Amino acid sequence: xxxxxxxxxxxxxxxxxxxxxxxxxxxxxxxxxxxxxxxxxxxxxxxxxxxxxxxxxxxxxxxxxxx
Numbered sequence: 063x064x065x066x067x068x069x070x071x072x073x074x075x076x077x078x079x080x081x082x083x084x085x086x087x088x089x090x091x092x093x094x095x096x097x098x099x100x101x102x103x104x105x106x107x108x109x110x111x112x113x114x115x116x117x118x119x120x121x122x123x124x125x126x127x128x129x
Contacts (some may be wrong), residue, residue, distance in 0.1 A: 066115045
């Protein structure tokens with residue numbers, strides 16, 4: 063398994079565990095809007111990190127081919 067895939071998988075698993083632990087449904091006044099907003103921002107951050115890692119790997123591979 064590639065390092066990029068492993069990192070993304072670990073971060074997604076962490077997000078799932080934290081979202082289950084932080085589920086606001088048991089509170090008297092649940093705030094689902096902020097819950098799903100934070101989840102969405104986290105997913106976007108994970109995807110952005112994955113994109114950056116892939117670009118860096120491609121750039122590194124390209125530099126190795128030139129030299």
